[in-house]
Amino acid sequence: MGSPVGGPAPAITAEGLTKIYRTRAGEVRALDGLDLQVPEGSVLALLGPNGAGKTTTVRILATLLRPDSGYASVLGYDVVRDAQKLRRVIGLSGQYAAVDENLTGRENLWMFGRLYQVSSPTAKERAGELLDQFDLSGAADRPVKTYSGGMRRRLDLAAALIGRPRLLFLDEPTTGLDPRSRIGMWDVIRRLVREGATLLLTTQYLEEADALANSIAVVDSGKIIATGTADELKSQVGGERVEVIVHDPNRLDEALRKVSDCCLAEATVDRHTRKLTAPASGGARQLVTVIRALDDAGIAIDDIGLRRPTLDDVFLSLTGHAAELAESESEPATAVPAGSTA
Amino acid sequence: MSSAVSSADRPTREEHGSALSDTLVVTWRNLKRIPRIPELAIFAILQSIMFVLLFAFVFGGAIPLPGGGSYREFLMPGIFAQTLAFAAATTAIGMVDDMQKGLIDRFRSLPMSRSAFITGRTVSDVIYNLGILIVLMLSGLAVGWRVHEGVTRFLAGVALTLLFAYAMSWVGVWLGMLVPTVEVGQQVAFTAIFPLTFLSNAFVPLPTLPGWLQPVADWNPVSAITAALRELWGNPNPYGTSSFPSEHPVLMTLIWTAVFIAVFAPLGVRRYRATSK
Ligand SMILES: Nc1ncnc2c1ncn2[C@@H]1O[C@H](COP(=O)(O)OP(=O)(O)O)[C@@H](O)[C@H]1O
Ligand SMILES: [Mg+2]
Numbered sequence: 001m002g003s004p005v006g007g008p009a010p011a012i013t014a015e016g017l018t019k020i021y022r023t024r025a026g027e028v029r030a031l032d033g034l035d036l037q038v039p040e041g042s043v044l045a046l047l048g049p050n051g052a053g054k055t056t057t058v059r060i061l062a063t064l065l066r067p068d069s070g071y072a073s074v075l076g077y078d079v080v081r082d083a084q085k086l087r088r089v090i091g092l093s094g095q096y097a098a099v100d101e102n103l104t105g106r107e108n109l110w111m112f113g114r115l116y117q118v119s120s121p122t123a124k125e126r127a128g129e130l131l132d133q134f135d136l137s138g139a140a141d142r143p144v145k146t147y148s149g150g151m152r153r154r155l156d157l158a159a160a161l162i163g164r165p166r167l168l169f170l171d172e173p174t175t176g177l178d179p180r181s182r183i184g185m186w187d188v189i190r191r192l193v194r195e196g197a198t199l200l201l202t203t204q205y206l207e208e209a210d211a212l213a214n215s216i217a218v219v220d221s222g223k224i225i226a227t228g229t230a231d232e233l234k235s236q237v238g239g240e241r242v243e244v245i246v247h248d249p250n251r252l253d254e255a256l257r258k259v260s261d262c263c264l265a266e267a268t269v270d271r272h273t274r275k276l277t278a279p280a281s282g283g284a285r286q287l288v289t290v291i292r293a294l295d296d297a298g299i300a301i302d303d304i305g306l307r308r309p310t311l312d313d314v315f316l317s318l319t320g321h322a323a324e325l326a327e328s329e330s331e332p333a334t335a336v337p338a339g340s341t342a
Numbered sequence: 343m344s345s346a347v348s349s350a351d352r353p354t355r356e357e358h359g360s361a362l363s364d365t366l367v368v369t370w371r372n373l374k375r376i377p378r379i380p381e382l383a384i385f386a387i388l389q390s391i392m393f394v395l396l397f398a399f400v401f402g403g404a405i406p407l408p409g410g411g412s413y414r415e416f417l418m419p420g421i422f423a424q425t426l427a428f429a430a431a432t433t434a435i436g437m438v439d440d441m442q443k444g445l446i447d448r449f450r451s452l453p454m455s456r457s458a459f460i461t462g463r464t465v466s467d468v469i470y471n472l473g474i475l476i477v478l479m480l481s482g483l484a485v486g487w488r489v490h491e492g493v494t495r496f497l498a499g500v501a502l503t504l505l506f507a508y509a510m511s512w513v514g515v516w517l518g519m520l521v522p523t524v525e526v527g528q529q530v531a532f533t534a535i536f537p538l539t540f541l542s543n544a545f546v547p548l549p550t551l552p553g554w555l556q557p558v559a560d561w562n563p564v565s566a567i568t569a570a571l572r573e574l575w576g577n578p579n580p581y582g583t584s585s586f587p588s589e590h591p592v593l594m595t596l597i598w599t600a601v602f603i604a605v606f607a608p609l610g611v612r613r614y615r616a617t618s619k
């Protein structure tokens with residue numbers, strides 16, 4: 001492969017990647033012909049449930065793992081043949097913070113800078129900048145074992161940036177963080193994106209992919225099963241919907257007709273949980289209409305709300321099974337066309 | 343990244359990074375850990391002192407030396423050898439600890455020399471072991487151990503001890519990558535090293551061992567380093583047989599260390615590279 005100079009060339013290309021883990025218990029096919037294209041300067045989210053193959057993909061692209069077959073190049077470098085050259089231009093922040101507990105934040109960054117082959121004074125200077133940028137200046141000279149989870153993840157991200165990489169891999173950057181730290185991490189990532197970083201991040205949350213990425217690739221069982229923007233994926237599921245829990249099971253059918261009328265579409269019903277679901281193209285106004293209609297008919301409700309499609313909904317519509325559970329365990333709501341069960 | 347200077351545009355250094363500077367950085371990192379977890383070093387030092395005192399005062403009078411001489415002077419080189427044989431355990435535990443944490447992935451994703459991570463581990467352990475050796479020597483001096491053959495031979499003995507510890511560290515590197523957890527590493531290392539140190543001349547003169555054990559103990563690397571130190575420092579060194587190891591202990595120690603490094607360094611490096619599966 002030639003010199004990795006900008007242009008329209010993709011930053012990441014993967015073709016038919018497969019990876020099989022051999023364990024005592026047997027073989028696990030973690031990647032099963034995965035294809036991927038990420039243009040330079042863009043942010044791609046690899047979205048998929050636990051065990052989908054996200055980490056395996058990132059580890060192959062970041063030269064930590066060899067694929068069993070298939071080909072991948074990053075910034076023009078073959079991930080197997082040119083691994084050592086590639087390592088100079090990428091940064092990786094893994095699923096678990098990979099920083100040294102016994103060193104201070106500043107020492108960690110200096111060390112990783114040196115190992116990126118940055119000179120000692122430059123590494124020191126850059127460490128200071130990154131600590132400031134990531135709000136860690138106050139704790140810079142404390143051993144990392146005294147850091148909170150959120151601080152560790154920020155330091156880990158700083159460590160991935162110390163060599164000024166042209167491309168950044170973030171594997172589940174917010175998993176395990178409390179909501180406040182998660183928002184903080186989002187801000188940090190958004191800032192990187194504004195500065196023009198090419199970024200591949202993985203996540204289990206559609207919401208997160210939506211907030212951070214300009215395109216999303218959905219992974220399941222080691223394959224990409226859909227790509228597109230968050231809106232494109234959501235529209236495959238049907239956008240926002242209204243969900244109503246009806247108090248009295250005997251009035252479920254009546255409520256079903258009312259809701260279908262309000263939403264100008266067929267509502268679905270899950271009799272077990274007394275839950276009605278219907279597309280709500282009109283957003284909050286539609287919610288008000290539904291509440292009013294049910295109230296006028298004197299149908300008591302336990303709960304009502306607008307819900308955005310979740311990863312589960314995307315999965316259900318793409319694969320026919322729920323994201324985190326096997327088919328047998330999750331019972332999909334039975335779709336009942338309005339009026340068919342009078 | 344617009345704000346980032348692409349490192350591909352910089353004049354590139356050696357393809358494999360700078361092995362020497364990377365090794366020094368890793369060594370620095372490992373040594374930093376010592377004062378951050380002082381309990382580890384303090385316990386290791388107390389344990390060494392305890393061994394010296396136990397053997398000097400409990401067994402000191404009970405074990406007669408063929409040909410006479412002070413048991414405590416006989417004992418100290420044995421204690422040094424035993425303690426530094428445990429360098430293998432120290433290194434193995436350090437390795438497993440690092441391999442278990444996600445930290446190893448970061449090291450492996452960096453454009454650094456491929457062997458610096460483990461070479462740095464063996465270098466920092468040798469420095470750590472030098473510290474332990476100094477403490478042991480001071481406790482030895484306190485219970486009556488002396489060196490009788492001058493500064494040069496004293497320093498030669500110290501160098502030989504550290505070389506032996508360095509070789510044992512390479513065994514530890516390999517061991518550390520075979521075992522799944524720190525606890526297992528600890529068990530394996532101790533199970534392997536305790537017999538090695540007791541089936542030797544470290545605490546009892548070779549002639550007092552049962553006949554069938556004598557050749558085993560004679561060819562034991564721990565016996566070689568122990569006898570070498572006794573010879574270099576003029577401490578009592580009763581021979582059992584007139585075998586090659588007992589007549590050339592210094593040479594035998596050098597052979598053992600060369601063999602350990604030649605076998606276990608490549609095995610360790612290969613295993614480290616293969617951890618990518
Ligand atoms: N080291 C390993 N040994 C055996 N199986 C593994 C290993 N790593 C991952 N797997 C399996 O491979 C599949 C994909 O894992 P992974 O890439 O970690 O998924 P994700 O990051 O999307 O959760 C899972 O079934 C997982 O159990
Ligand atoms: Mg993962």
